[in-house]
Amino acid sequence: MKILKKKILTQTPDTRIVRMEIMAPEIALKAQAGQFVVVMVAREGERIPLTVVDTRPSEGSITLVFQEAGLTTRLLGQMEEGQSLYALAGPLGHPTEVRRYGRVAVIGGGVGIAEAYPVSKALVSQQNEVICILGARTSGLLILEQEMRACCSFLYTATDDGSRGTKGFVTDVLSGILEKQSLNLVYAVGPIPMMRKTASLTLSKGIKTIVSLNALMVDATGMCGCCRVSIAGKTKFSCVDGPEFDAHQVDWEELGARSGIYKEREEHACRLHLKRLDS
Known part of the structure; x- marks a missing residue:
């Protein structure tokens, strides 16, 4: 280690x-x-x-x-x-279901780009046409762009401030792609609002969409229940049932609410640590 x-x-x-x-x-x-x-x-x-x-x-x-x-x-x-x-x-966790889908869009937002990278490589290995869409707040936060470009058929970027690629969000890029061509699969990983918007865009077009959920996790063995999510009305655990789920079955309201449940305590722990370093 x-x-x-x-x-x-x-x-x-x-x-x-x-x-x-x-x-x-x-x-x-x-x-x-x-x-x-x-x-x-x-x-x-x-x-x-x-x-x-x-x-x-x-x-x-x-x-x-x-x-x-x-x-x-x-x-x-x-x-x-x-x-x-x-x-x-x-x-x-369960590995990504990798097979020949056809034309696939892989979307990575922020540090989620790192999670999108191995999935993109695996999909390319099965002769899929992979379109990569990477997004970040600004160009300086776009990571692994060279690595992603090497394993994708096409690569698009989007930044909130317009410093690289499209000014806006990865979902804006996805929306433009959907207007011009069909997709057989969409895979998204990153901030919850981005994955939720992606699911909304693909639902009306009937495109299979998979998201990787970074739910809160403690033991990662399914015992603590901390990473529970609601999928199609049923309780699942990200650690043992996921981390990937059908985006159209995720209870996004619940996921969003639970993701910030420990934010205040986490910030408090960071403040204590900084205080110890200064003392």
């Missing part, structure tokens, strides 16, 4: 996204697109889920990409090459 390589993909005054290559031979042999691992930075810390972005089975390593948002991701971001994680479990 040693950190082999560390690279800061992008850094702005309020956002930092980091890529790490970690020694994990058994996970590297088994992990598939769409799956994730659970990471513990320290013994007294929490468990956080991170998508397996890439694997190098011959070298026994996996690649993780994360944004320093909460306390644990900030602590992880402070670790350096040569240090080791306290614990790493996986691969977890």
Whole structure:
């Protein structure tokens, strides 16, 4: 579980996204697109889920990409090459159902681009025509653009401020594509509002749409119930039933409400940590 390589993909005054290559031979042999691992930075810390972005089975390593948002991701971001994680479990979750669909649009928003990357590669391996749509608040936060371009038939970008690609949202780009051509599948991962809008756009056209849900997670084994989501009126757990679900069956109102339930406590934990560092 040693950190082999560390690279800061992008850094702005309020956002930092980091890529790490970690020694994990058994996970590297088994992990598939769409799956994730659970990471513990320290013994007294929490468990956080991170998508397996890439694997190098011959070298026994996996690649993780994360944004320093909460306390644990900030602590992880402070670790350096040569240090080791306290614990790493996986691969977890169901892998993406990869087969020949035809023309597929893969949408990644923000750090969700890192999750879209392995899915895009897997879909291309099955001779699909993959259209990638990447979005971020500004051009400086667009990650893995070169890697995504290499594995997609077409690549579009969108930024809120218009600094790269279309000025607006990835859903604006998707809407324009749907006006000109048909799609057999849409896959989206990123902020909840983006995935919800994507589902709304494709529902009326009857296009199969899959979303990867980053629900709150604690044990990642289906026991705690923290990551529960409502799918077609039934309770499911993102960790063992997902993380991918039919976008048209997700209760988006409930998901949105639950995603912010611990926000205040998380911010409090970060403030305490900063206070300890200053003392």
